[in-house]
Amino acid sequence: MGKDETLIAAIGAVSAIGMIGLDGWLPWDIPEELAYFERTVAGAALVVGRLTYESMDVVPVDTFVVSHHEDLVLRPGCVRVESVVDGLRAALRTGKPVFVIGGALVYAAAWPYCQRFYLTRIDGEFAGDTAFPSNIPLDQWAVVADTTRSLPELSTGRPVDCRFMVYSQAEPLPVPDRG
């Protein structure tokens, strides 16, 4: 990556049966996994779908919320964008690293532009109502980090293996200029 190139990455977590969300939140309760997410995206500009945005207690400045609703009222420091590509373009203009934080359709549209995908694989069959998209060819990306930790899961009261993976895409597409 050249020194002028800003990192675009995605980050998420998925259960052993492919679920990422349940009832507007996560299908599991793993505080240390959430802390990993918060540490990893700290200081970045975020691109996020409207539902995920609404689920967040704390939203940092330079958060770009993808929504079709022109009259959407957002918290200070947040900006509505019409599309995922508009969000990526606006996030890049901040000069910060860019993280795409979901949900499903946002990952599905953003992955071609991502150099990295931080994906935690939760080794439990947590059911959900939102699935990780099937169109992301992570099996063709290089694995650049892969660490498993057993972490407390509070809804079951049992530890669960969390596999912190980082995938790297060799040739992400450049974010298109406004056409």
Ligand SMILES: NC(=O)c1ccc[n+]([C@@H]2O[C@H](COP(=O)([O-])OP(=O)(O)OC[C@H]3O[C@@H](n4cnc5c(N)ncnc54)[C@H](OP(=O)(O)O)[C@@H]3O)[C@@H](O)[C@H]2O)c1
């Ligand atoms: N496990 C994880 O890592 C993870 C990560 C993120 C989210 N989640 C979970 O996943 C669930 C939410 O995800 P979700 O997939 O249902 O919703 P989402 O992507 O967060 O939000 C969907 C909304 O975003 C807007 N949107 C999405 N794609 C768009 C596009 N291409 N163009 C314009 N607008 C677009 C639309 O908003 P409008 O309706 O306003 O037009 C759409 O209704 C929650 O349960 C959340 O907790 C989990």
